[in-house]
Amino acid sequence: MTQVPSQLRPPTMADVARMAGVSHQTVSRVLGDHPNVRDETRAKVLRAIEEMGYRRNFSARALATRRTRTLGVVASNTTLYGPASTLFALEEAARAEGYFVSTVSLRELTVRTLSEALDRLSEGGVEGVIAIAPQRSAVEALAGLRHPFPVVAVGTGSGAEVPSVNVDQRLGARLATGHLLAAGHRRVWHLAGPEDWQEAADRTAGWRETLEEAGVEPPMQLRGDWSPLSGYRAGQELAGWVGRGLTAVFVANDQMALGVLRALREAGVRTPQDVAVAGFDDIPEAEFFAPPLTTVRQDFSTVGKRSIALLLDLIEGRTPSGTSSVAIEPQLVVRASTFPYIPQPGAAPG
Amino acid sequence: MTQVPSQLRPPTMADVARMAGVSHQTVSRVLGDHPNVRDETRAKVLRAIEEMGYRRNFSARALATRRTRTLGVVASNTTLYGPASTLFALEEAARAEGYFVSTVSLRELTVRTLSEALDRLSEGGVEGVIAIAPQRSAVEALAGLRHPFPVVAVGTGSGAEVPSVNVDQRLGARLATGHLLAAGHRRVWHLAGPEDWQEAADRTAGWRETLEEAGVEPPMQLRGDWSPLSGYRAGQELAGWVGRGLTAVFVANDQMALGVLRALREAGVRTPQDVAVAGFDDIPEAEFFAPPLTTVRQDFSTVGKRSIALLLDLIEGRTPSGTSSVAIEPQLVVRASTFPYIPQPGAAPG
DNA sequence: GAGGTCATTGTGAGCGCTAACAATTCATGG
DNA sequence: CCATGAATTGTTAGCGCTCACAATGACCTC
Known part of the structure; x- marks a missing residue:
């Protein structure tokens, strides 16, 4: 019931034209929403299309127009929350513009x-490529590579x-660090990413900067590799500094923050009473960590739209609206990990 | 430095042929790794290709061969761990077979x-489509839809x-439930998915089945919607049953399990001493929950390869190797949430 | 009613490639 | 030295579509 193998070759525009008693060009006009087609003719053509189950051949169209309307995306670690x-x-933004992705x-x-x-x-x-390339090495590689299409980097x-x-990462870090300082912490420690x-x-x-x-x-x-495990190890080290000036930590992502929280807990250190912890990303789980995690949210939807x-x-050769480097503001989300007040889950915006 | 706008039109196969002093067909042969090309000729052609920065035109090739070597994937909730x-x-499996994805x-x-x-x-x-369609309604929709290419469903x-x-979900659930029974629990409660x-x-x-x-x-x-929040709410309800026969819960995914763990903790219920909790999925964070979560791991890599x-x-019209419905075995990963012993993070396989 | 305009439709020529076949070259053996 | 066949290369015809332009006809104006 799912396929229509009525003929071996799928019908062509000429087949439709023959059936509708018009020229193939008229069929093309109907499909292309050209204005100058009589309603009656259009109806005839549409009927024929419907009846034959006709679909325009992508390759022929692309060849004739010299446009594939396809964009490429290169990504790595696509199972992480941010890249995913x-x-x-x-993809959503590209589709809205009529492009395939x-x-x-890459591993x-x-x-x-x-x-x-x-x-x-x-x-x-592809007519152009978006590279989700957060590693510096990738940027350098990108700059040195020849390619016959434009490339936009993200991250x-x-x-x-x-x-x-x-996303303005620096601003996000300032928000988080500033928040901890404002809460009365004298110093803020930092578990950095790779x-x-x-x-x-x-x-x-x-x-x-914020501290200075x-x-x-x-x-x-300290430095980790984004993974909860590296956060856990760093957290064990951090636990050793409690009572020696450590009261607040800004962790470079939520997953590591999860590891830190666990290490602190196992060391008998309470969060946020003894040590406040802030993360970065606002992964969906962050609200349900123990305790719920203060973190910085990035608006990926906007990132997608602006990139496309x-x-x-x-691609169109237009001068980019604005500069060729776009920055998007992140947003601080305050939860219990930096504050003694424990909000109800679901009450926080996210 | 990144683009090569030496000519407005990118070079065609005929341009390369002219430069190499051969026919365009010979260029095509070189590119297609045809055996009957003299080494000397091949070298000439390759040199010309290199020099002109020639790349075969995708659309023209697809039109002539009637093959786009492109597969489609329809997915929803792609930021969840499983779908991502x-x-x-x-994509990896398709690329290995020389296909684009x-x-x-979809939201x-x-x-x-x-x-x-x-x-x-x-x-x-596209020549075929993979639908990551875990909702039943999607399966029905899929079965009722006409499409001129084969479709394989996943999940x-x-x-x-x-x-x-x-992945054999039923088997996974049996593993988890059986594990809890084997650990001495008389009954196992269940927080189901949507x-x-x-x-x-x-x-x-x-x-x-396992219980029966x-x-x-x-x-x-109980029933949730996969989200940590729904798990949290269910966890609050479950907490009320502690002391009235509730000692073990099998939660249908890890994210809800996270919510359950939090609710139990807030209710003063200890895991695993008072209530054991098992999840499903083995998301990367599961190992770092409080306590680390016993769960069921699915081998997505195999899912990808078998689907492709x-x-x-x-697509090739071959009789599928085996039946047209493939089942993949999941694997139980035991951690502290179902067992009083607390392993070191990193020690567990994953 | 001639001339002009506009709306509508048709015709022909590619887009750049591969498949099929034709032509050429080359080595080999009788 | 020429026939024989294999290896190598060239020629031709599409693949199915859009673009540019030509052709047709309806309608209007003076």
Whole structure:
């Protein structure tokens, strides 16, 4: 019941035209919503299309128009919340503009894998590519690669030579760190993300700036790899500093914050009474951590829309609306991990 | 430095042929790895290709061969761990077979959205589609829809009229429930997933069977919507049954289990000493819940490979290797939430 | 009623590639 | 030295569509 194998070859526009008693060009006009087609003719054609189950051939159309209306996306770690959300938002935004999205997911972003991915997408006829490339190495690779289509980077930071769209990570870190200072903490410690990630560097920079502006010497900084496990290990180390000046930690993402929370708990350290913890990302689970996590939310939907808009500008040869580097404001979400008040789940906006 | 706008039109095969002093067909042969090309000629052609930065035109090739080598994927909730992992695995498997993947992510799977997605993918020239369609309504919609290409469903359960690939949810539920019974619990309660999800139904069925085979009357069953919040609410209700026969809960996914854990904790109920909790999915965070969560792991990589293999069989007109419904075994991962022993994070396999 | 305009439809030429077949070259053996 | 067949290369005809332009006819104006 699912397929229609009435003929071996699917019907062509000419077949439809013959059936409707018009020329193939008229069929094309109907399909293309051209104004100058008599209603009666249009109806005839539509009826024939319906009856034959005709569908326009993508390849022929693309060949004739020289447009595939397909965008490529290169991503890695697509099972992480951030990249997955970005991917989703990108596809949605692209579809809204009438474009298809062809994805290549990489296990790791190196010059080689990135280059292969771009080659592959090029063979796939994409008109442009979005690279979700948060590692610095990836940005450099991107800048050095030749490709016959425009590329927009997401999450690479704004300093790049490649047009990019970013959430303002530095601002997010300032919000979180500032919030902890405002809550009365003298110093704020920091568990940073991987050195190679631009977003990690930006978050660290925002944290450091905020402390320095407040006249506080930034304490020792730990480093993790985004994983809960690395957060757990860092948390064990942090637990050793409780009572020696540690009262607040800004963790570079929620997953590591989860590990930190667990390590602190196991060490008998209470959150937030003994140590306040703030994260970054606002993953859906963050609200249900023990305790619910204060964190920084990024608007991926906007990231997706802006990225697609920028890429399409580049494809159409338009001057991008604004600069070629877009920054999006993140938002602080305060929950119990930094505050003794425990809100009801579901009450917080998220 | 990134683009090569040396000529307005990108070079064609004929341009390369002219430069190499051969016919365009010879260029095509070189690109197609045809055996009967003299090494010397091949070298000439490759040099010309390199020099001109030539890339074969996707649309022209697809038109001539009548093959786009593109598969479609329809998915919803792609930011959830399961669907995101499946998506990733599908793309990887498709790429390994030389296919492109064009994704359409839906916010909700209804007959209408599904139908639109299939239409759209059809316009995009896909040769086949994978539908990550865990809702029953989606399966029905799929069965009733006409489409000019084969469709393979993932996560729909094996009973469907549509060829499908599934993790054996029932078996997973039996593993978890059996584990709890074996640990000495007299009864196992159950927080089920949304009624409309086949996977939820299968997990519930596995739970119920296991209890019945053990001669135990299944206790009241709660229902959530996969979210931590719904788990939290159910957890509050469950907390009221502690001391009245409730000692173990099998929760239909990890995120709800997270909510349950929090609710129990807030109610002063200890896990696993007072109530053991098992989840389903083994999301990366599960190991770092408080306490680390016993759960059921699904091998998405295998799901991806088998789905693609099945779809390609259908596309090529081959009889699918085996039946048209593939089941994949899940795996129980035991952690502290069902056992008084607390393993070190990182020690558990995952 | 001639001339003009507009709406509507048709015709022909590609888009850049591959498949099928034709033509050429080359090595080999009788 | 030429026939024989294999290896190598070239030629031609589409694949199914859109674009540019031509053709037709209806309608209007003076």
